[in-house]
Amino acid sequence: MRCKNIEVTFEVPMPTDTPDENGIMYSTGAKASAIEDMVGIPIVQHDSDDFKTTRVLGVVTEAKWLGESAIIKGRLWYGGTCESIELDNNKVVTSMKIDEFSICE
Numbered sequence: 001m002r003c004k005n006i007e008v009t010f011e012v013p014m015p016t017d018t019p020d021e022n023g024i025m026y027s028t029g030a031k032a033s034a035i036e037d038m039v040g041i042p043i044v045q046h047d048s049d050d051f052k053t054t055r056v057l058g059v060v061t062e063a064k065w066l067g068e069s070a071i072i073k074g075r076l077w078y079g080g081t082c083e084s085i086e087l088d089n090n091k092v093v094t095s096m097k098i099d100e101f102s103i104c105e
Contacts, residue, residue, distance in 0.1 A: 012071075062074075
C-alpha cells in the first residue's frame with residue numbers, strides 16, 4: 001500500500017553528561033535551542049559511504065527537548081507497506097501479510 005504524508009515520531013537520545021558518538025560534548029543550552037529551531041528542516045537520508053548523496057524524505061513538523069532526549073515529529077512524503085496478498089475475482093485484496101514498511105522519495 002503506497003501512502004503519502006506519513007506522520008512519524010522519533011525519540012533521539014542525547015545525554016548531557018557524555019560525549020556523542022563522534023566524541024563531542026554539547027552543552028544543554030546548545031542542544032535545547034537547536035532542537036527548538038528544527039521545525040521546517042528536511043528529514044534526509046545520507047549515503048553511508050560519503051555523505052555527499054542525500055535524499056529528502058520529509059520535513060520536521062515539531063521538535064521538543066526533554067533534557068536527555070529530543071522528540072522529533074515529522075511528515076515523510078511517501079512510503080508504505082510491501083505485502084503478500086490474495087485477491088478475489090474483482091481484484092480486491094481479501095487477505096494480506098505485511099512483510100515490511102518502507103520509506104521512499
